[in-house]
Amino acid sequence: MRLLFRFLASLSLATNHALGAFLGRAVFVLSPRWRCRTRENLAASGLARSDDELQRLARENAAEMGKGVTELAWALFRPPEDVVATVVDEDGWEAVEKLRAGGKAIIFVTPHLGGYDIAGRYLWSRLPILAMYRPHKIAWLDDLVREGRNRGAAFDGTNVAPATLAGVRMLLKHLRRGGCTVVLPDQVPGEGEGEWSEFFGRPAFTMTLVGRLQEASEAAIVFCYAERLVRGQGYILHYTALEEPLGSDKPTATRRVNAMVEQLVRACPTQYLWGYNRYKRPSGAPPPPVAAGSR
Template identity: 70%
Template sequence: MGGLLGRVVFALSPRYRRRALENLGASGLAGDAEDVRRMARENATQIGMGVTELAWALFRPPEDVTRAVRDEVGWEAVERARTGGRAVIFVTPHLGSYDIAGRHLWTRLPILAMYRPHKIGWLDELIREGRNRGASFDGSNVAPATMAGVKMLLKHLRKGGCSVVLPDQVPGEGDGVWAPFFGRPAYTMTLLGRLQESSGAVLVFCYAERLALGEGFRMHYTVLDGNLSDDRAVAARQVNAMVERLVRECPSQYLWGYNRYKHPAGAPPPPA
């Protein structure tokens, strides 16, 4: 059903279709124009599945979500990184089923994630209720995407807690720098470097790969060696390079229709 929904949206939304084709074509991951169109149609199917998985991930019991994760690649490295109760920031791009990934991680570790409220009030309430189902002792595992929320998150990390951050969301004015992403300048958040510097957390890049025919999901984990650079521009390039690496592993499941290359109001112009 989700795959069909994705195909319908791809067919009926010229803007979404144009952006997906443009981003895929510029990525260098496809061959000729026909290959780009084929990959874009396959991608639309995968994104449609992700949309319908959201309700399932939010409102099924957490143990059902965990059972849907059939395999985990690299979890042993995460456990070694957690030795001594060290904080972990899971860096999860718009790849695969990121809602499944977040819910699964919450069942394994004390997660506090930042959340940007949705513009539609009732939808925001619905999502927050789903994400808080059986969450932490105070009934909440999310912090608002505000300065107050950043302080909550830092306090949580300094106590050895964990968090989930989507690194390829376009940040607001003053919260990012321009860095290359698949060969094009993309306004990229600096929050990851600041959080790691202030908390000493280890960064783990991860995603939930959607398996074929509804068979479930496979989690992939890659622990970043060392810390991001103190130079925010260099750190942003490091983050984008790691996201590119993950996307190359599973290109059909990346959110190519997202306006990743937009110019936020108030941000400096992108480099030529």
């Protein structure tokens, strides 16, 4: 598998993405479970105005998800300078520069949209980033990801904190010193780490980590994603800085986070991870709230 990842990284970005698009379409056809979940989540989002548009979005999304898989190898095993060079434009970077000039720590909130692995590697190259990492359940994949992420790492060999209470303490210490971190806000958290909050009109168990980190560190929050351009032409990074803190009320904070993720997804709907089981109830979590109309 390591040889496969290195092979994918050796390809041009255009060829890597072409292969990924083919594989993504194949999986969409061959996996009824993935296909049904993608269509179900897209349909519930209200982004498609007709069944034809829904089918088109689902097919385009399948290709984009395939690109996301093959570009993971590109992001992790290509020389860091090659990865940085794929970012051909930045929309909103001036807001980041202003925050950094004022000495602000920044929490970059990056959903599963576009080239999120590329976005993380790019930010890593420009800012003092410390990110949390939860080990993958598949051991060999975890080993590959760790090996790739340690390429170009900090002088002490790592820019990664474990996804534990000790890791949260490391993040807070880093942010209070003026550092930055990257958080994926749309992963389903574990018991005691989330709140049910509306996401595209449905209750989704949403992590409270973003709000807790900001409240404890007074860091700024910047939402960002890497828009994947056609034919391997690179990426455009989009940044949106929140002007006001999320606040200490957890339901309000999580709803604001989800609303911002929705805003980004609406701008680039085919590149979101619609096949992810975003609305599942994790073990130990309370049941989702019952809509008033369904009682």
